[in-house]
Amino acid sequence: LPQEFMAALPILETITNAGFEAYFVGGSVRDMLLGKAIHDVDIATSAYPSEIKALFEKTVDTGIEHGTVMILDHGNGYETTTFRTETGYTDFRRPDSVNFVRDLAEDLKRRDFTINALAMRANGEIVDLFNGLVDLDNHIIRAVGNPIERFHEDALRMMRALRFSAQLGFVIEKTTNEAIKAEAHLLTNIAVERINVELSKLMLGKAAAEGLMNFAQSGLFNYVPNIDMGRELDIVAAGLKLQGKTLPDEATAWTYLIDQLGLNEADAGRFLKAWKHSNDFIKQVKTAYHFIQLYRQQVEITNWELYQVGSVLPIALAVLKLNFSSFEGEEYMAALHNLAITNKRQLAIDGQQLIATGIVKPGPKMGEILGKIEHAVVIGQLKNHLSDLLAYAEMLQSKGE
Ligand code: ATP
Ligand code: MG
Incomplete structure (x- = not known):
């Protein structure tokens, strides 16, 4: 047995020694049989939640109304769910009620696919009521x-x-x-x-x-x-x-999807919102997508554009690579790494210092001047040295800009 199951054996033993049944179930059994890495060892048991809680010192009620209690053991958490049946799915998404039962077969019957309906005893024996093993093989x-x-x-x-x-x-x-x-x-x-x-x-x-x-x-x-x-x-x-390729992460996947749908940038934002993505995620994808649009429209990609796309650049490049077989994108990565700064905080001056020198008074003007300094540094017109930045700020002030 893989080490994840070995670590959980004492839990099964505690439950079975108390006279109940207990099995490993679901994804972990499937993935072990496929020789894949296991995450989340889940347990199914004939014991009711109250009986589980009486047997273990540390438990958390993670879904007690559905029969799930998490058992905490040596820094691991095990979702332990009482065998149950489900009845009355009037809303096409969840049972109207769940009933705890003492029979494993009843519990396996409610599971979605045969390969997910396998259970394993502590001795490694597999309970396979729906020919899941054959389906797993085939x-x-x-x-x-x-x-x-x-x-x-x-x-x-x-x-x-x-x-x-x-x-x-x-x-x-x-x-x-x-x-x-x-x-x-x-x-x-x-x-x-x-x-x-x-x-x-x-x-x-x-x-x-x-x-x-x-x-x-x-x-x-x-x-x-x-x-x-x-x-x-x-x-x-x-x-x-x-075909023959994989997508590396979620942001790249959704950027790829939007690009394939050919959405304009405003629609892309609406699409991601409708899919209930987080604002942070939407921002990342939109930023990457903007870069892709610039590339497709053959707009010259300036240092300022690279600065805007920043850490999201690999997402844009991955999607462009999928679209254009000869696209490499290394030069964009190199150019990004060569930027004088990648973040406003890396400027050799900040608002406080500008005020301390007496060049600018606090107020809206300050943000404007800092923005101009940032732009000049990024496009390479100005060195990111304190003395250069101060001189530039003074010049902007004297010109009344
Ligand atoms: P993953 O590796 O993605 O976690 P998993 O098989 O463990 O895969 P989960 O969503 O964690 O999937 O669910 C655990 C088990 O609970 C499943 O293997 C299946 O037996 C059962 N299950 C989960 N969702 C459903 C569902 N909607 N209908 C029926 N059974 C389900
Ligand atoms: Mg799972």
């Missing part, structure tokens, strides 16, 4: 039970199918895939934030190319925030262009 994403019913219970599962397919490079089994196409419209019931998480993971997957094409061809793309309809072909093209 690289198949298959819904547990009737896919149409399962997507009606929780429509996010359709996006999860595409996401796992892209992450693992697995194919979605035929009836599962047909159910996604038939029920794609149910995605409108799901909060954008949750769709965003899945799309972001999809785009970072090793098979993101196929994932994006599937996103368009399944019809799911029609039920997510969009600037206007009929852009499936742009998404298919985004997938085609990505």
Whole structure:
């Protein structure tokens, strides 16, 4: 057993010694069997939350109404969830009620895909009620039970199918895939934030190319925030262009997506907002996208433009590289590194000093002068030395600028 499971064995033992059942479940079991790195060892148990809390010294109620308690042990946290069934999905996204049960099979039945419905005993034995091991071997994403019913219970599962397919490079089994196409419209019931998480993971997957094409061809793309309809072909093209390549991080992925959709800068901002990205994230992507636009419009890229794009430059360059096979971009990185400053705080003078010298009085004028100094230093017209900056400030003042 991998070390992550070894570390958690005493927890399983404590639960089983008290007369309950306990298993490792979900992603960690799947990833171990695939020989992949494990994150988050999750535990499923017949013990009720109150019984778990009585057995361990340190627990946190992370989702007690759903039966989840986190057990803290030697600096690790283990999400421990009571076997449960779910009933009544009137809103297509979550059960109206959950019921705690003592039977593992009931719990595995409610899980989304066969490869996610595996459980493992402390001795390494796998419980596989839905032929998840065969699907794992054959690289198949298959819904547990009737896919149409399962997507009606929780429509996010359709996006999860595409996401796992892209992450693992697995194919979605035929009836599962047909159910996604038939029920794609149910995605409108799901909060954008949750769709965003899945799309972001999809785009970072090793098979993101196929994932994006599937996103368009399944019809799911029609039920997510969009600037206007009929852009499936742009998404298919985004997938085609990505074939054999991967996207390095979320900001690059979303910049790539916007660029493929051909949005103007204002629409790009609205699109990211509609997808509920954070303001910080939107700023990064918009900055990178602005640089890409300058490049596409063959505007000369000055030091000032490089200064503006700053640390986000690698994102813009990565997206340009995907678009133009001969694009290297090294010269832009070199030019960025050669800038006299990369940040206003690196100026050899600040507002306080300008006031202390008596050259400028506090007020709006100050910001203006500092801005001009910043610009002159960045474009290389002025050395970033205290004496040069003071002389320049004095000159600006005397000219009444
Ligand atoms: P990851 O590596 O991305 O964390 P994971 O398989 O652990 O993958 P989680 O979202 O952490 O995915 O969920 C843990 C487990 O809970 C899944 O393996 C699956 O068994 C179950 N699960 C999660 N979300 C759903 C869902 N929407 N419907 C049914 N079962 C789900
Ligand atoms: Mg997980």
